[in-house]
Amino acid sequence: xxxxADRVKKIVVEHLGVEEDKVTENASFIDxxxxxxxxxxxxxxxxxxxxxxxxxxxxxxxxxTFGDAVKFITEAS
Amino acid sequence: MFDLTGKTALITGASGGIGGEIAKALHGAGATVGLSGxxxxxxxxxxxxxxxxxxxxxxxxxxxxxxxxxxKQAAEAMGGVDILVNNAGITRDNLFMRMSDDEWQSVLDVxxxxxxxxxxxxxxxxxxxxxxxxxNITSVVGAxxxxxxxxxxxxxxxxxxxxxxxxxxxxxxxxxxxAVAPGFIATAMTxxxxxxxxxKINAQIPAGRMGQPEEIAAAVLYLASPEAAYVTGxxxxxxGGMAML
Numbered sequence: 001x002x003x004x005a006d007r008v009k010k011i012v013v014e015h016l017g018v019e020e021d022k023v024t025e026n027a028s029f030i031d032x033x034x035x036x037x038x039x040x041x042x043x044x045x046x047x048x049x050x051x052x053x054x055x056x057x058x059x060x061x062x063x064x065t066f067g068d069a070v071k072f073i074t075e076a077s
Numbered sequence: 078m079f080d081l082t083g084k085t086a087l088i089t090g091a092s093g094g095i096g097g098e099i100a101k102a103l104h105g106a107g108a109t110v111g112l113s114g115x116x117x118x119x120x121x122x123x124x125x126x127x128x129x130x131x132x133x134x135x136x137x138x139x140x141x142x143x144x145x146x147x148x149k150q151a152a153e154a155m156g157g158v159d160i161l162v163n164n165a166g167i168t169r170d171n172l173f174m175r176m177s178d179d180e181w182q183s184v185l186d187v188x189x190x191x192x193x194x195x196x197x198x199x200x201x202x203x204x205x206x207x208x209x210x211x212x213n214i215t216s217v218v219g220a221x222x223x224x225x226x227x228x229x230x231x232x233x234x235x236x237x238x239x240x241x242x243x244x245x246x247x248x249x250x251x252x253x254x255x256a257v258a259p260g261f262i263a264t265a266m267t268x269x270x271x272x273x274x275x276x277k278i279n280a281q282i283p284a285g286r287m288g289q290p291e292e293i294a295a296a297v298l299y300l301a302s303p304e305a306a307y308v309t310g311x312x313x314x315x316x317g318g319m320a321m322l
Contacts, residue, residue: 038204038247038249038250041204045201045204045205
């Protein structure tokens, strides 16, 4: 697993308080990991800080799963 | 009673009568205050009067770029924004049938849209801190309406709806969003009225007098305090009984 994926996973596990093995490629933050919509906003904020990138609101809305996040951040950083 | 030591507060319209008293009250409780307003001279005067823990942040809220920049400037100057008081407001009264698009839009821009943008700008820090207070200064006319103030009343009623919606969204993060609705308050704005007009107004107020800016500031101080953590989405009416809502 890439370094980006590891760091994203760590943030998701810490923020949502879920087991690491639940955070799979297609795991949806809201449907599978118990996040509410505000949690997803906070996750995006945390990603921005961890990776020093800006995620615009319209892009943030497309990040629904762990895989989406890793893909977006890999491309952006 | 209320201790805001270590907290930072951004107050818009701090050059005005009510805003200035709000700044003094929060500062008096120990907060560091960011004084924002269009006119810099009265802000500098107030900052000098307060001494330590006061910074001047001039901003014209009808300039969208300036509104965008203010939360950042405030956070840089004070190390964060724990408390936001959207107090700035303008009036451009006219009979509804004579009201121009510009009179409508300029009042909506400053009184409602700027409050939305500033709230959005400070929320990030509040979410991270798991603590925040937003207090929007609305008006009794937002609830009762007032002839000649269709634009102002719409903006002030809009602030209440915005406060409640936002209050829902961020309550779980330790952030409260409330409104304070002043009635007639003795300020430069009401000084312009003649004695007859004043007597007429006072006759409608059960308390028999206009309110003082300090009486609004006290309500804001309460809502900004740690003690008010369980109060959110509320509108505190401070109007001498003029409208019991």
